[in-house]
Amino acid sequence: MTDSAIDIEATLDDMTQRLRALLTASGRDDVALIGIHSGGVWIAQALHERLGTTTPLGEINITFYRDDFSRIGMHPRVKPSNLPFPVEDRHIVLVDDVLYTGRTIRAALNEIFDYGRPASVTLAVLVERGGRELPIQADIIGQTITPAQGEHVKLLGPEPLVLVTKGTGQ
Numbered sequence: 397m398t399d400s401a402i403d404i405e406a407t408l409d410d411m412t413q414r415l416r417a418l419l420t421a422s423g424r425d426d427v428a429l430i431g432i433h434s435g436g437v438w439i440a441q442a443l444h445e446r447l448g449t450t451t452p453l454g455e456i457n458i459t460f461y462r463d464d465f466s467r468i469g470m471h472p473r474v475k476p477s478n479l480p481f482p483v484e485d486r487h488i489v490l491v492d493d494v495l496y497t498g499r500t501i502r503a504a505l506n507e508i509f510d511y512g513r514p515a516s517v518t519l520a521v522l523v524e525r526g527g528r529e530l531p532i533q534a535d536i537i538g539q540t541i542t543p544a545q546g547e548h549v550k551l552l553g554p555e556p557l558v559l560v561t562k563g564t565g566q
């Protein structure tokens with residue numbers, strides 16, 4: 397089996413603890429979680445279970461909202477978004493696996509706001525790496541990693557969850 401670049405289970409436990417503390421401190425105990433397809437949904441599922449959140453998990457697929465959509469087009473079998481709760485006035489926790497340029501989060505926020513106006517959005521990511529191209533930061537970061545120039549990190553899953561680092565051309 398491929399070795400994970402980080403201990404995912406321990407990182408998820410630690411994120412859950414910090415997220416719970418943050419939500420309690422800000423009076424946002426009643427939250428709805430939304431994972432970004434696909435790795436973000438796996439992380440959101442893990443946090444949803446650990447937090448014991450009662451609102452069903454939401455999933456969004458940002459394909460239509462990507463700022464390079466006209467360049468890459470759409471995969472014919474793209475999985476649709478599913479937000480099984482009203483977004484209006486809800487405290488949302490948006491979850492993704494990797495935060496890099498911030499463009500995926502920008503697209504996800506646009507999509508969420510098309511469903512309604514949330515009371516707040518808290519961002520939780522498993523890993524963040526440098527390279528932001530937009531003024532977007534996460535509230536909860538599992539691990540900060542510094543891949544070498546040209547390396548790409550990817551979360552494999554859903555079972556087991558493994559974070560791999562690949563050089564360009566591999």
Ligand SMILES: O=P(O)(O)OC[C@H]1O[C@H](OP(=O)(O)OP(=O)(O)O)[C@H](O)[C@@H]1O
Pocket residue numbers: 432433434435436492493494495496497498499500501550
């Ligand atoms: O901050 P950014 O520069 O937007 O990068 C982060 C995004 O990149 C990856 O998704 P990707 O679109 O590569 O697809 P994947 O979920 O299939 O890996 C990852 O899952 C994040 O959603």
Ligand SMILES: O=c1cc[nH]c(=O)[nH]1
Pocket residue numbers: 494496497525547548549550551
């Ligand atoms: O390294 C990276 C950069 C963008 N998105 C990823 O998933 N990994």
